[in-house]
Amino acid sequence: MELLVVGSGYVGLVTGACLSEMGHSVTCLDINEDKIKLLKKGAIPIYEPGLQEMIRRNCKCGRLHFTTNFDKAVPKSNVCFLAVDTPCGEGGEANLDSLKSAVTSIAERMTGYLIFVNKSTSPVGTTREIDSLINRVLEERNIELCYDVVSNPEFLKEGNALQDFMKPDRIIIGTDSEEAAKIMKSLYAPFMLSHQRVLLMDPASAEMTKYAANAMLATRISFMNELSGLCELNGADINKVRVGIGSDTRIGYNYLYPGLGYGGSCLPKDLKALRKQAEKLTYDTPLLNAIEEVNEKQRHSLGAKIIAYFAESGGTAQKTVAILGLAFKPETDDMRYAPSLILIRQLLAQGALLRLYDPVASESAQKVIPDHQNITWCESEMEAAAGADAIALVTEWKQFRFLDFDTLLKQMRGTAFFDGRNQYDPKQMVARGFDYFCVGHRPKFFLQTKN
Template sequence: MNLSIIGTGYVGLVTGACFAETGNNVICMDIDTAKIKKLQKGIVPIYEPGLEELVKKNLDAGRLKFTTDLEYAIKNSEIIFLCLPTPPGKDGNADLGIVFSVVKDMAKILKNIARESKSVVNKIIVSKSTVPVGTADKIKEIIAKEIGKYCENLKFDVVSNPEFLKEGNAVQDFMFPDRVVIGVNNSDSETVMRELYEPFVRTGAPILVMDTRSAEMVKYAANAFLAMRISFMNEIANLCEKVGADVEKVRIAIGYDVRIGPKFLFPGVGWGGSCFPKDVKALIKMGEENGIEMRIVKSVYEVNERQRKIIVEKMKRHFGKDLKDKKIAIWGLSFKPKTDDMREAPSITIINELLKLGVKITAFDPVAIANAKKIFGNQIKFAKDQYEALKGADALVLVTEWQEFREPDFNYMKSLMRNHVIFDGRNIYNPEKLKKLGFTYYGIGR
């Protein structure tokens, strides 16, 4: 099939590369000229395991192209995927300004295609961005209004196809999904979308077909529920500390209950990234607009906001409230491992709180330092490796659980640090082992 992907962020680039991998002809379009020039050379501007290899392979094979020309992308594709940013607005709702702006430009191009065509042209527009319920209907209205009298020459449909890609595992998630959700109101579009996704579900993953509004709600409901599990465990962790229980033992025990399961039960310093924060806020706003108070969802967000500062509170209890000129090493800056994404990362809140207290910070992250420098500039120092960050440190704060942080050389660490204190924001270390090695250890809920 001939596809176009409008927007080359995490979702758009992974979507385009993976569809090209199954033999489709894919045109990825973006207005960022510098980014497109890099992609045309096979240079991927984001860190995502396996993505660069996939892009280069399909670029060389001629199945994947990159352009800044929206008209070219639309004219040469049967299916048009909208993978556009929907950042949170000032009121917390998803800002659809970029989406509707692109749709209006696209509608004008479709109108010209319909006006010039001597036969019926078929187009399927797929909304892959996370958007409020009813957005697919609005997109359809915008296009229909623009086309007007030329509608007989253009047969189009708008489909909702939410993504469920985890940063750091996005390629794997796309190639081997646990389910594919397709929101359609047209049987012909359903047939086409099923055919497009058939190569990805050969191992038995279901294609779930529903109306567009239900499909749009699925993504919000899924993200809010996952965020709720994490926030719930963070509250349980905080209570465990007070009553002398170990949240790790509690987590493992409840995870064996088949009704609960073991995933997304890890307490820590809070969730972040491009999805959970904005989607939870958007769901709260969606409820307000429809007269439904989303009490649980509100609590999920509030708990997470408090959790981000819990490490700083632990540091105050250990060192005293005056932390001025303390030297603190930070391991991990990205919001999760295997990505350089700093959006809504807990490290930002922690570092900003420490800077307010006059703390001197040296940080290390395997891939996110370039993006962190854009945020902090020269307010903090950046180390070339994890051990350099520890030189003269009064404490280590582990924020992101990268694999290379799991089994460090603790004796070497002791030789580098001024005070042997570890604040483990992800509970990846064994408290008893560290105590025997001479460290003062603080975890979450332990």
């Protein structure tokens, strides 16, 4: 069985690497020549723990290959995974241009029975659309070939992607074809040794399952963020509330962390796309609308706190803020919809001087954060803290968990610490000498110099 993975980004590379790790013969294809050149040299264009080693290992064994060439890759393939980007369109809808282009390129070159497996997150009805597109291309070629289209949404989390792919909670296979279902089950069999986790369903339900999962995760995050704002006013501590409700087995602990709002490459765009799908069917989604509204507010909350803090000492202009962490979450270099971008924009608009540091994502951050005279890029948290009036913790990288706070404070000009991820003990932070602000808890003793 020859497998082709079209699109070599976060999902495509992990899919290709993990399938080859299980013994399959895989070719990863991308239209981005620089990416493929890099991959052929043994380097990888993204940061994902363990991925480089797995790719190198499987390339060395001859099970994993990289190419930009559809002509060579398609005719020898039996199953073709689609893992291209489906970004947010101008109106919020999922933009399927890359997906349609990839499907066309494959259909133009297929020579026998082929299974198209769509891993890209795409609206309900996309499996049907892909089917019609292939049909049209084959008609234009004046050739009759058998094929099946399967919806197989991906649930991996960046930063833990290999583990998620190798030990999935479930594999969703959406197809009406018994033949395709059988082949897909056998492909995924090596990942199911402990117990069966393949869920077979119709394509529409499979497509909807991906959006429903992301909407549920976003709901939990926005719910906790909304309550955290209330806790900041009424004296409760959202962390204690989190543990209090998480211990209820009907609720559980996952995705109950308040913070800076959800970001990243999936939740924001998928929520928008889901709302758009409902809008097209003239179906009201007050709950989904509210999830986004709460998230937008939360994404601006840290900046608002910093600006309010400096309002009492002459304003934010010319105040120096060290920002620790830029990636949208730890263990990735992905900057898509990262909360840091909003904070940076807010503070620059006030004339603040920013000192930016991320352990891994500085390079990808520099591609999306425009050059600015008020921005200094730093190589460590200590360098970022030098002369700072405030520190803002934005991404909870593990190395920030145990900072050398005494040295950090000595480096600083001021004493403010804005913890956007509730990483530290408020009492200890105040005892160390910080004006400490976190999310969802704001008793008076947090402040050294105020109240």
